[in-house]
Amino acid sequence: MxxxxxxxxxxxxxxxxxxxxxxxxxxxxxxxxxxxxxxxxxxxxxxxxxxxxxxxxxxxxxxxxxxxxxxxxxxxxxxxxxxxxxxxxxxxxxxxxxxxxxxxxxxxxxxxxxxxxxxxxxxxxxxxxxxxxxxxxxxxxxxxxxxxxxxxxxxxxxxxxxxxxxxxxxxxxxxxxxxxxxxxxxxxxxxxxFGISFEDDGGGNTGQQYIEILADSLWTYNTADWNDRAVIVSRGEVFTVIRDRFYVDGGYMYQIKSGLYITANPTYVRVYTR
Missing domain, CATH: 3.40.630.40 (Zn-dependent exopeptidases)
Incomplete structure (x- = not known):
């Protein structure tokens, strides 16, 4: 072995x-x-x-x-x-x-x-x-x-x-x-x-991140630009994260599955993993 x-x-x-x-x-x-x-x-x-x-x-x-x-x-x-x-x-x-x-x-x-x-x-x-x-x-x-x-x-x-x-x-x-x-x-x-066929058993934490909206209403963005507003999302909505938190002009953003971007400020969103 x-x-x-x-x-x-x-x-x-x-x-x-x-x-x-x-x-x-x-x-x-x-x-x-x-x-x-x-x-x-x-x-x-x-x-x-x-x-x-x-x-x-x-x-x-x-x-x-x-x-x-x-x-x-x-x-x-x-x-x-x-x-x-x-x-x-x-x-x-x-x-x-x-x-x-x-x-x-x-x-x-x-x-x-x-x-x-x-x-x-x-x-x-x-x-x-x-x-x-x-x-x-x-x-x-x-x-x-x-x-x-x-x-x-x-x-x-x-x-x-x-x-x-x-x-x-x-x-x-x-x-x-x-x-x-x-x-x-x-x-x-x-x-x-070592010539071993890798098999992922799917065990452990999947590591998938999700964002839940905490604010009554919150802007999303078309690009990683605070001025490029897209649509408003509401309290309780949940989105899948496809890009980890990253820095943008004085703040942090996530990218979500739709392709839009959203603030990472914990006052407005809650991020969790499952």
Whole structure:
């Protein structure tokens, strides 16, 4: 049986111990490890449902296990693959997209990274550059997980916490949908790599978001423009979300199934997932 080590980036104490790995929004700390843990838990479920054995040495929502401890353990366990889950950050808020790192001489790791990029694109998400980054000595890409493992290893960065749109997916109102989608992307790439036909069991939260109108009346918009008014909707009406919350000129919008856009202001709408 194929055995995959799901490597959860960082730990629940990384931020407080001065390691960064998160962002602050409106005085609130959002820790990368929390997102990584959610994705890992869903990926674990999907892989097991497809007949793949899994190992989680770094436990979700738990204190950080050091990198050397991790790779020593993976090597001792002789797993078939190490799959590391992260979210990115940048000094530029315009940086966005998803990518995978692989050791520069590891052809099989590159092949798996390519499968990840394909699945990201198939799901309709953007990549950071080409989405493929070789991990090399003497540069910032010299990543421990890619370098010190004896087996195929890929480290994924699943969006930028510092980008407004990606932040909403990673930590905001779009999180349930995004976690489910990213875990599925990972599982599909891994199954393809091992020649396993991926089957989605439909378990867990579907992640579909809905908007209920709280105001007596509320404008919708033809485009993502506050001046491009369309029709008025009324209290109690419910709409299916097809695009997660995103920033538009001083506020936030959702796109709904009709193609129209609507405010994301919680004073006027309630968003829920089922």
């Amino acid at each position: 194929v055995r995959v080590a799901i490597d959860i980036g960082h730990g629940s104490d990384t931020w407080e111990n001065g390691g960064g790995k998160g962002v602050i929004r409106n005085g609130v700390v959002y820790e990368e490890h929390d997102f990584n843990s959610l994705v890992a838990q869903e990926l674990d479920r999907l892989l097991r449902s497809n007949g793949i054995d899994t190992l989680l040495y770094q436990q979700p929502f738990s204190p950080e296990v050091g990198l050397t401890q991790r790779t020593n353990y993976y090597n001792a366990q002789n797993v078939d693959l190490v799959w590391s889950i992260h979210a990115n950050a940048s000094s530029s808020t315009s940086a966005e997209g998803r990518c995978a790192f692989y050791w520069y001489t590891a052809n099989e790791a590159r092949r798996l990274a390519e499968l990840y990029v394909e699945e990201v694109q198939n799901a309709g998400y953007s990549t950071h550059g080409t989405g493929l980054h070789a991990s090399q000595p003497g540069s910032w890409t010299n990543l421990h997980i890619c370098r010190e493992t004896n087996m195929t290893a890929v480290l994924t960065e699943n969006g930028f916490m510092t980008n407004n749109n990606d932040f909403q997916r990673i930590f905001g109102s779009g999180q349930s949908t995004y976690v489910a989608n990213i875990a599925r992307i990972h599982a599909k790439a891994i199954c393809r790599f």
